Amino acid sequence: MDEKLNKRLPYSVPDGFFDVMEDNVMAKIKADAGINVGGDKADTQMRDKQYRKTTTHTRTISLSILAMAASLLLLFTIFSQSTKTVQQANGMESIDMAFSQLNTDDQAFLMEIYDDDMFLDDATAVY
Amino acid sequence: MTIADNDIIAEIRRQPEQGFRLLMRKYREPVYWHIRRLVVTHADAQDAAQEAFVRIFKSMASYRGNTSFAAWIYRIATNEALRLISKRHDNVDMEREGTNILDQMPADNYINIADTEAVNMQRAILALPPKQQVVFNMRFYDEMEYVDIADATDSSVAAVKTNYHLAKEKVKKAIIN
Numbered sequence: 001m002d003e004k005l006n007k008r009l010p011y012s013v014p015d016g017f018f019d020v021m022e023d024n025v026m027a028k029i030k031a032d033a034g035i036n037v038g039g040d041k042a043d044t045q046m047r048d049k050q051y052r053k054t055t056t057h058t059r060t061i062s063l064s065i066l067a068m069a070a071s072l073l074l075l076f077t078i079f080s081q082s083t084k085t086v087q088q089a090n091g092m093e094s095i096d097m098a099f100s101q102l103n104t105d106d107q108a109f110l111m112e113i114y115d116d117d118m119f120l121d122d123a124t125a126v127y
Numbered sequence: 128m129t130i131a132d133n134d135i136i137a138e139i140r141r142q143p144e145q146g147f148r149l150l151m152r153k154y155r156e157p158v159y160w161h162i163r164r165l166v167v168t169h170a171d172a173q174d175a176a177q178e179a180f181v182r183i184f185k186s187m188a189s190y191r192g193n194t195s196f197a198a199w200i201y202r203i204a205t206n207e208a209l210r211l212i213s214k215r216h217d218n219v220d221m222e223r224e225g226t227n228i229l230d231q232m233p234a235d236n237y238i239n240i241a242d243t244e245a246v247n248m249q250r251a252i253l254a255l256p257p258k259q260q261v262v263f264n265m266r267f268y269d270e271m272e273y274v275d276i277a278d279a280t281d282s283s284v285a286a287v288k289t290n291y292h293l294a295k296e297k298v299k300k301a302i303i304n
Contacts, residue, residue, distance in 0.1 A: 004299065004302065004303075005248065005267070005298065005299070005302065006244055006245065006248055007267070007268060008242070008244070008245045008248075009160070009163075009164070009245055009249070010238055010239045010240070010242045010245040010246045010249060011163055011164075011167075011169070011237060011238055011239070012169075012237050012238075012239065013159075013169060013237060014169075014237070017173075018155050018156060018159070021155060021159070021173060021176060021177060022148070022151045022152075022155055024177055025151065025177050025180040025181060025184075026144065026147070026148070026151075028177065028181050029147070029181055029184050029185075032181070032185075
């Protein structure tokens, strides 16, 4: 009966596969036993350590730059706000001073003009 | 010239790495092909065969010599293949007629679907329950003694002979049809 059955398989393997498999097994056995295989494990550990060190440094530098930028932005915002307030105050004071130096008729004339000035009203409006 | 198993065992005890390389030189192909016939794909066979050899190495101290060395190695290899199939199907019933994985496999570079005679033979074997597949493959392809197959499959010689006879008849019937 057996002569009717063929032992040929429809399967194959890549060239040099069995040597690769043997090397893989030996490497795994050594790795499991904690033995360095040609320094590979030591190299990997060193690379991991360097990667972690570099990552930590990069993170520290990034955070420092971010903190400095935030501080500068805060300072600039506070400074620009205070300058604006002083400028606004200076502008109003000088106008008030000039206005007070006018005689009564001129003051009345200006008040009459600016009371009807729609653009002057818009300029003071708050949006 | 093939090195005797006793010499391999002695060499492993003396120089584990060198001795184990001798073991692999002798058994790497039979073990791989035994697993490959069960799991079908090259990638799975590679994984299972590598894992089997690692287990063999780790278990060397437990080999007592009360079965043949080949039977002991085939037992570990068979368990590894069945473990992989079990993962693939969640649960393998050893006595149940298996579903045919070869029909579900896309052709890859390492399965020659064009060889219909060989494919049909494998299809017939893969349709057997897993335990009958194991027994049939060990006897038909590897030409192992019944007693070694019994040791490898944790069965009696009578059970192995019965399983082989049943498997052979089923394969023959499938091939003729």
